[in-house]
Amino acid sequence: MTSQRQALHRLGGYAAVCVLILLVPLFVSDGYLLNKFARYLVFGILSLALSLSWGYAGILNLGQAAGFGLGSYCMAMALKLRTIPIQTGAGGLPDFMVWNNVHTLPWFWQPFHSYAFALLAGIGVPVLVAFLIGWFVFRARVSGVYVAIITLAMLVVINLVIIDQQRYTGGFNGITDLTTFKVFGVEFGAYSVSTYYLAAVILTLLLFLGLALMNSKTGLILQAIRDDETRVRYFGYDVANYQNFIFCVSAGVAGLAGMLYTLVMEFASPTFLAVPISLSIVIWCAVGGRASLLGAALGAIVVTGVQGSLSDSKTFLDTWMLIMGALFIVVVLFLPNGLISIVDVIRDKRERRRLAAAAGAPRRTAVVAPSRSAAR
Amino acid sequence: MNSIIPQISVGLSIASILLLIALGLAIIYGTMGVINLAHGDFVMLGAYTVWFLQKQFAMNLITTLPFVFAFVGAVGWLAERMLIRHLYQRPLDTILATWGLGVIMQQAVRLLAGAELRYVKMPDFLINPVHFFGYEDSAYRIFIFALAVALLIATYVLIYKTEFGLRMRAITQNRDVSRCFGINAGRVYALTFAYGAGLAGIAGALVSPLKSVAPDMGTGYVVDAFLVVVLGGVHSLLGTVASSYVIGQADAVLASWSDDTIAKAVVFLGVVVLIRLFPQGLFAMRVRRS
Numbered sequence: 263m264t265s266q267r268q269a270l271h272r273l274g275g276y277a278a279v280c281v282l283i284l285l286v287p288l289f290v291s292d293g294y295l296l297n298k299f300a301r302y303l304v305f306g307i308l309s310l311a312l313s314l315s316w317g318y319a320g321i322l323n324l325g326q327a328a329g330f331g332l333g334s335y336c337m338a339m340a341l342k343l344r345t346i347p348i349q350t351g352a353g354g355l356p357d358f359m360v361w362n363n364v365h366t367l368p369w370f371w372q373p374f375h376s377y378a379f380a381l382l383a384g385i386g387v388p389v390l391v392a393f394l395i396g397w398f399v400f401r402a403r404v405s406g407v408y409v410a411i412i413t414l415a416m417l418v419v420i421n422l423v424i425i426d427q428q429r430y431t432g433g434f435n436g437i438t439d440l441t442t443f444k445v446f447g448v449e450f451g452a453y454s455v456s457t458y459y460l461a462a463v464i465l466t467l468l469l470f471l472g473l474a475l476m477n478s479k480t481g482l483i484l485q486a487i488r489d490d491e492t493r494v495r496y497f498g499y500d501v502a503n504y505q506n507f508i509f510c511v512s513a514g515v516a517g518l519a520g521m522l523y524t525l526v527m528e529f530a531s532p533t534f535l536a537v538p539i540s541l542s543i544v545i546w547c548a549v550g551g552r553a554s555l556l557g558a559a560l561g562a563i564v565v566t567g568v569q570g571s572l573s574d575s576k577t578f579l580d581t582w583m584l585i586m587g588a589l590f591i592v593v594v595l596f597l598p599n600g601l602i603s604i605v606d607v608i609r610d611k612r613e614r615r616r617l618a619a620a621a622g623a624p625r626r627t628a629v630v631a632p633s634r635s636a637a638r
Numbered sequence: 639m640n641s642i643i644p645q646i647s648v649g650l651s652i653a654s655i656l657l658l659i660a661l662g663l664a665i666i667y668g669t670m671g672v673i674n675l676a677h678g679d680f681v682m683l684g685a686y687t688v689w690f691l692q693k694q695f696a697m698n699l700i701t702t703l704p705f706v707f708a709f710v711g712a713v714g715w716l717a718e719r720m721l722i723r724h725l726y727q728r729p730l731d732t733i734l735a736t737w738g739l740g741v742i743m744q745q746a747v748r749l750l751a752g753a754e755l756r757y758v759k760m761p762d763f764l765i766n767p768v769h770f771f772g773y774e775d776s777a778y779r780i781f782i783f784a785l786a787v788a789l790l791i792a793t794y795v796l797i798y799k800t801e802f803g804l805r806m807r808a809i810t811q812n813r814d815v816s817r818c819f820g821i822n823a824g825r826v827y828a829l830t831f832a833y834g835a836g837l838a839g840i841a842g843a844l845v846s847p848l849k850s851v852a853p854d855m856g857t858g859y860v861v862d863a864f865l866v867v868v869l870g871g872v873h874s875l876l877g878t879v880a881s882s883y884v885i886g887q888a889d890a891v892l893a894s895w896s897d898d899t900i901a902k903a904v905v906f907l908g909v910v911v912l913i914r915l916f917p918q919g920l921f922a923m924r925v926r927r928s
Contacts, residue, residue: 398914407673411864418861419906426899537857580748587741594734
């Protein structure tokens with residue numbers, strides 16, 4: 263009974279947050295603010311993606327920004343090719359290619375003339391990269407800390423390659439001067455309500471889809487793998503397949519977030535897949551609550567929201583990172599399941615009191631630690 | 639022949655730096671099971687210490703080395719005592735905590751020393767190339783190589799020939815039983831961590847004249863060093879030495895064929911493929927697990 267009620271409560275919480283997020287444009291009409299909020303939502307999606315693999319399956323992906331950046335570049339490539347000819351240089355070539363003496367469009371840019379392909383690639387490329395890495399890593403039964411290191415190395419390498427191949431990727435500058443994304447007659451400009459709604463709707467869908475996935479059999483097996491990999495293997499499940507599956511899903515969601523981010527920021531840059539943003543994702547996820555999709559998303563929204571509302575000056579940002587580092591350590595030490603777990607703590611207290619009142623005497627046995635497993 | 643010798647020499651010096659960083663990582667991971675993502679920032683801290691000492695006291699790079707080792711080691715000791723010892727039960731969380739620690743160190747340096755690139759002078763008598771067997775080579779590279787070998791021998795002696803090393807190995811094998819025999823595990827852990835950090839600091843000091851010094855210089859090194867550790871397996875000095883040599887040489891050779899970035903990408907792919915084949919590292923030994 264209680265677990266059913268808990269599930270209902272959780273659904274209610276998710277729904278409430280989603281409704282709030284969807285209602286924001288009714289009260290905010292300033293394009294600049296909407297753009298800022300849409301950015302926070304994108305970070306929320308990104309943090310949710312990490313929660314899927316880290317919080318639910320125990321795969322700590324320190325290279326989460328790789329999928330994000332790749333998705334962002336796919337979107338930017340498609341938009342760049344549609345930019346009006348004045349900006350794209352002679353023969354429809356992107357301007358930075360002209361500057362770098364590239365005379366024909368490289369083969370891997372060609373298919374991006376089609377939006378459909380670009381949208382598929384924005385999710386497909388991160389998934390493919392994740393699948394290849396995952397195939398090698400999980401098949402070898404590498405887990406825990408090694409996965410973290412290999413994913414971090416993957417991120418650094420992809421980042422270096424993109425900066426290095428300036429002729430094809432725009433190097434340090436990234437891909438700028440993009441046209442506005444337009445589909446079915448709707449324009450998704452960076453400062454428009456439609457882009458905000460797009461981000462909000464995608465976040466809502468992902469929250470509920472993620473919840474459904476994690477309550478399905480696959481989701482339960484994933485959580486069992488997180489808690490005890492060996493035992494699940496002895497039950498006869500192919501652990502590596504499940505791990506690779508969620509690793510790919512997580513990368514795909516990150517790619518989706520990256521595509522949205524290009525719409526919101528109007529450019530793609532190698533900083534999108536640099537180590538600092540990957541670190542930020544882990545911090546949001548940890549601070550909000552890694553084992554809760556809503557917690558992870560809210561963690562990102564709240565942390566970036568507070569950061570954005572304070573200041574944008576350079577010294578402030580440096581000090582802010584210092585504070586974030588300290589906050590991160592404190593959360594890791596004392597609240598391994600993040601701020602959202604405070605809700606659980608309060609609920610457990612209430613439950614305990616209710617049970618105590620019902621039984622007429624305090625009963626210690628009724629207390630179940632809800633989140634020990636995720637702390638491992 | 640003429641192009642091979644300098645290339646081996648470049649590879650050797652890359653390998654020497656990698657070795658010093660990876661050695662610290664491997665010792666820390668092998669002994670206490672902690673993945674130290676702040677290790678690259680200890681490297682950075684070492685480089686900044688040299689820069690600071692040179693600027694303030696006009697010290698020679700070589701005379702700064704003991705101070706670098708002591709200072710970075712002390713920071714490592716503090717980090718272990720204040721932070722890491724609370725997380726021995728949660729290995730995955732040590733990654734997070736040390737990452738947070740790395741951010742704090744980076745930002746602290748950025749705020750204190752400024753974000754701009756800093757430059758460190760090479761010792762005067764090591765600037766000129768030396769000639770041997772008809773070849774000439776950078777004296778500084780030879781110095782790096784010699785120092786790395788010396789520190790490797792020192793580490794070997796420390797682990798296998800001293801009382802402290804005996805305690806360390808005992809704890810690695812079985813922490814609880816060692817404690818029953820009166821070994822103060824906390825003290826050994828703290829000193830081990832300090833020693834690993836100190837080695838990273840020395841590595842940072844050694845690279846400082848070759849590359850510009852910046853607050854985020856550590857990231858690249860820590861990733862390379864982790865690849866070394868992953869490839870070499872964590873439980874053998876020989877593995878660390880051999881895999882730093884392999885990765886250092888591969889880096890140098892591939893970089894001379896194409897460029898640094900492609901070299902890094904190829905080395906990374908190579909390591910990922912090798913992990914599939916040898917999940918325990920190339921030089922695995924049978925050891926007690928967890």
